[in-house]
Amino acid sequence: MIEKIEKLLKMDDYDLEAVFTPAVVNMLLFGIVFTCTLLSLVEDTIWWQSVLAIASSLAVSVALTRFIMNAFRGISRIVFENTLYHKDRLYFPTTSMLLLGDNSTGISKMMKDRVRADLKALYNIKLLTKGQEAADEMEARRTAKDAVHFIRKAVADNGDAMTRRKLKRYGMFRNFLGGAICCLPLSFLCWGFGYNHTGAINSTVLAVLIIYLIVCVIDFFITKSAAIDYAETLITTFDKINHNEA
DSSP, X not given: OHHHHHHHHTOOHHIIIIIXXXXXXXXXXXXXXXXXXXXXXXXTOSHHHHHHHHHTSHHHHHHHHHHHHXXXXXXXXXIIIHHHHOGGGTTOHHHHTTOTTOOSSSOOHHHHHHHHHHHHHHHOOOOOOHHHHHHOHHHHHHHHHHHHXXXXXXXXHHTOHHHHHHHHHHHHHHHHHHHHHHHHHHHHXXXXXXXXXXXXXXXXXXXXXXXXXXXXXXXXXXXXXXXXXXXXXXXXXXXXXXXXXX
């Protein structure tokens, strides 16, 4: 079944693991809450049965899934990455690791110097010196961000499996947060509406909401860690490729 959906959605391995999977998990958790609250209030009517029958058609399901996947991915980039890494993601770990003034990661100064030399030799990109970084940090970060594009392309063209795995891991956790931004508030609204209508607390829904909230908090911290892990792997792999160590 998964292979059929993958083919219809024209997904590669990244889309399947990092975009499709977190979208399905979010929709599943929201679907449990929605089914246990709102649908239970209209069980004597037939309108929702007609809606579900239409939505169950394969064409509609595929189109809706594709839309939801990309919506969640877009939201995660706008909300999560811009919040943590500022506008244009100038503080993303891959960018910060190229700066000489940044000592927050495991990338050594020696490796930074080698990577900088490779960027100058291969792409004519000259990153700012430590003194220039201190004088104009934003310009240093913009230059480093441009350099990261070439680093990613070089590593991708080399087909490094480890970097690909780290990228998918980061994308999966990040995109889950994008879906949760939409689905978690809607889940609480459904629960609140159901409680207001019936006056009874649905223990199943409450348990799902608590689990959902806990997963979101844990996922937030895992995503930050996964971003650093991916960035370190990307830069070290680029260094190894250019020095015949891969």
